[in-house]
Amino acid sequence: MMSFWPSRWCSAASAAPAKAESRQDAGVLTVDLLVQQQNFRLQLNEQIPLQGVTALFGRSGCGKTTLLRAIAGLDHHPTARIHFAEQPWQTADTFMPVHQRRIGMVFQESSLLPHLNVQQNLLFGYQRRVSRLQVQLQPANVIDLLELDPLLTQAPGQLSGGQRQRVALGRALLSQPQLLLLDEPLASLDQQSRQEILPFLQKVARELNMPMLLVSHQLEDVVKLADHLLLLQDGRVISRGPLAQQLLQPEFAACGAMSVLTAVYQGCQHFMLQLTVGGQLLQVPAPVSSPTANGSYRLRILARDVALSLKPLAGSSVTNQLAVTIIAIQAAAHPAEVLVQLEVAGQPLQALLTRQSAQRLALTPGQALYAQIKAVALD
Amino acid sequence: MLNLAPEDWLAIQVTLKLCFYTTLILLLIGTPLAFWLAQAQSRWRTAIQALVALPLVLPPTVLGFYLLLLLGPHGAIGSTLEALGLRHLAFSFSGILIGSVIYSLPFTVQPLLEAFRRMGQRPLEVAATLGANQWDQFFNVVLPLCRGGFVVAATLTFAHTLGEFGVILMLGGSIPGETQVLSVLIYDHTEAMNYSQAHQLSLGLLVTAFVVLFIVYGLNRRLEREVSL
Numbered sequence: 001m002m003s004f005w006p007s008r009w010c011s012a013a014s015a016a017p018a019k020a021e022s023r024q025d026a027g028v029l030t031v032d033l034l035v036q037q038q039n040f041r042l043q044l045n046e047q048i049p050l051q052g053v054t055a056l057f058g059r060s061g062c063g064k065t066t067l068l069r070a071i072a073g074l075d076h077h078p079t080a081r082i083h084f085a086e087q088p089w090q091t092a093d094t095f096m097p098v099h100q101r102r103i104g105m106v107f108q109e110s111s112l113l114p115h116l117n118v119q120q121n122l123l124f125g126y127q128r129r130v131s132r133l134q135v136q137l138q139p140a141n142v143i144d145l146l147e148l149d150p151l152l153t154q155a156p157g158q159l160s161g162g163q164r165q166r167v168a169l170g171r172a173l174l175s176q177p178q179l180l181l182l183d184e185p186l187a188s189l190d191q192q193s194r195q196e197i198l199p200f201l202q203k204v205a206r207e208l209n210m211p212m213l214l215v216s217h218q219l220e221d222v223v224k225l226a227d228h229l230l231l232l233q234d235g236r237v238i239s240r241g242p243l244a245q246q247l248l249q250p251e252f253a254a255c256g257a258m259s260v261l262t263a264v265y266q267g268c269q270h271f272m273l274q275l276t277v278g279g280q281l282l283q284v285p286a287p288v289s290s291p292t293a294n295g296s297y298r299l300r301i302l303a304r305d306v307a308l309s310l311k312p313l314a315g316s317s318v319t320n321q322l323a324v325t326i327i328a329i330q331a332a333a334h335p336a337e338v339l340v341q342l343e344v345a346g347q348p349l350q351a352l353l354t355r356q357s358a359q360r361l362a363l364t365p366g367q368a369l370y371a372q373i374k375a376v377a378l379d
Numbered sequence: 380m381l382n383l384a385p386e387d388w389l390a391i392q393v394t395l396k397l398c399f400y401t402t403l404i405l406l407l408i409g410t411p412l413a414f415w416l417a418q419a420q421s422r423w424r425t426a427i428q429a430l431v432a433l434p435l436v437l438p439p440t441v442l443g444f445y446l447l448l449l450l451g452p453h454g455a456i457g458s459t460l461e462a463l464g465l466r467h468l469a470f471s472f473s474g475i476l477i478g479s480v481i482y483s484l485p486f487t488v489q490p491l492l493e494a495f496r497r498m499g500q501r502p503l504e505v506a507a508t509l510g511a512n513q514w515d516q517f518f519n520v521v522l523p524l525c526r527g528g529f530v531v532a533a534t535l536t537f538a539h540t541l542g543e544f545g546v547i548l549m550l551g552g553s554i555p556g557e558t559q560v561l562s563v564l565i566y567d568h569t570e571a572m573n574y575s576q577a578h579q580l581s582l583g584l585l586v587t588a589f590v591v592l593f594i595v596y597g598l599n600r601r602l603e604r605e606v607s608l
Contacts (some may be wrong), residue, residue, distance in 0.1 A: 074504050098507035099515075105508040113502055115523040125509030177510045 027085030042235040050211040054200030055222040057233035064215040104172030111165040112156035119152040125175025180212040221227040257303035278345020300377040306351035320373040390564040401479040409487035416522040417495035423479040443549025475551035494528020
């Protein structure tokens with residue numbers, strides 16, 4: 001049986017106290033599912049933390065969407081058992097209909113009701129829940145958050161793909177959900193529209209503290225949004241846990257190994273953010289668009305952009321240097337390369353080196369050395 | 380120009396009444412039936428669909444014949460009614476109404492089925508996740524999105540009932556004020572060599588049918604353009 005996952009911003013090493021807390025606060029979504037169709041079988045028994053963003057990641061056809069639809073109640077699989085925290089959504093003899101489950105769903109393609117304009121679409125769910133529930137999200141707040149004001153009187157047909165998904169997201173939020181289900185919300189969009197809507201999803205994830213399940217087959221989206229990850233393959237969950245740890249899975253090495261570091265804000269000097277990871281300083285160009293803020297930042301670092309040296313490097317253009325420890329050395333996708341698993345203050349970091357370099361430096365697990373980080377992407 | 384006898388007016392009255400009730404009843408029955416056909420995975424689906432389409436290919440006389448047997452004084456339904464102290468349904472307005480409902484069923488179900496299929500499941504799933512129950516979904520999603528389908532279904536049903544002949548003649552005969560509809564009266568006029576009367580009514584029906592269909596298809600095209608925008 002799997003363990004509960006650490007809370008959002010805790011590194012694995014210091015997560016223990018926060019873990020017990022988060023379990024009480026948010027609860028878990030328990031899914032026991034067996035779907036058997038021709039040529040397809042989905043079987044899992046999982047407890048998904050109802051906190052932060054959990055990505056259901058895997059190739060097309062691995063069962064991600066089937067799982068999401070079962071959780072929503074859109075498909076009725078008689079043997080499924082689904083509990084949302086204390087609420088039974090599906091048991092041996094009960095099945096809560098979709099409209100009674102408090103979920104917000106964003107579908108893959110545009111799902112705006114074509115006979116209603118943007119404002120009417122936004123309020124469709126809100127009006128049906130506002131009388132019965134204590135409203136937490138007001139239309140004005142959501143319209144503000146997602147910058148929907150200029151679109152309100154337009155018909156769905158007049159909107160671009162990215163705008164439609166933004167409205168669909170706002171509509172889902174206004175139905176006052178306890179759980180947000182996103183079924184490949186970016187898959188039908190071109191690159192530009194994706195960039196247009198990703199920041200809004202990040203905003204929602206960060207500011208609204210609403211548990212989200214994100215179905216995706218794009219590692220890029222998952223890395224930007226998810227806190228936890230469930231890796232599906234051929235109808236089974238092959239691995240689950242906090243994102244940073246999951247990125248070490250060999251399945252990800254093939255699509256470009258990377259790491260996610262959580263860094264703490266210390267200040268900003270000369271347009272450079274001063275961040276620390278376990279007390280070690282990292283400097284990153286401050287984002288131009290958004291003002292800097294206290295708290296945590298998520299740094300994405302490609303394994304390709306990490307170099308290793310036995311001694312601290314002086315006289316180099318690379319400013320960011322961290323003392324790290326080698327955990328393991330693995331084969332990489334290319335036969336001439338190896339993937340070095342490192343640890344910095346309890347957080348995993350990966351470096352992609354040539355086999356030759358690894359041999360020249362005589363790298364062994366347990367060895368302490370220095371990692372130079374050439375490029376960092378900030379979320 | 381119009382020179383209609385009282386019996387002609389009576390037939391027009393019976394015809395309109397029959398068309399109106401048939402359309403009303405068929406919309407009530409046909410909507411859930413078409414909805415079920417649009418999404419059912421059941422193995423009964425094909426059988427039901429074939430049954431619904433049967434009046435399209437069957438000679439009206441066959442339908443009328445079996446209904447006459449069933450609803451008449453010796454049929455299962457007719458004799459039950461008699462036993463309950465009611466009248467059997469052959470040669471009555473209620474009888475031809477039942478016949479019309481069965482006969483025009485495909486003309487209600489087909490356009491609705493097509494409209495529901497074109498709409499797909501997604502709008503209903505969306506509405507459900509937003510807290511709308513089945514009735515809510517029907518009135519606020521299905522009805523507005525399938526408006527065109529409902530208009531076409533209602534009109535085709537009305538127009539098709541207007542032109543019904545064989546079933547009514549078999550089942551209802553030609554009782555003025557009860558079962559004598561326009562098509563049957565035209566037949567009677569023709570039999571009696573009363574050509575000018577037959578001509579008036581026939582031309583009237585022809586023009587009415589054309590105008591009704593013309594208006595409906597025009598309306599439907601406009602509705603579709605609105606929704607697809």
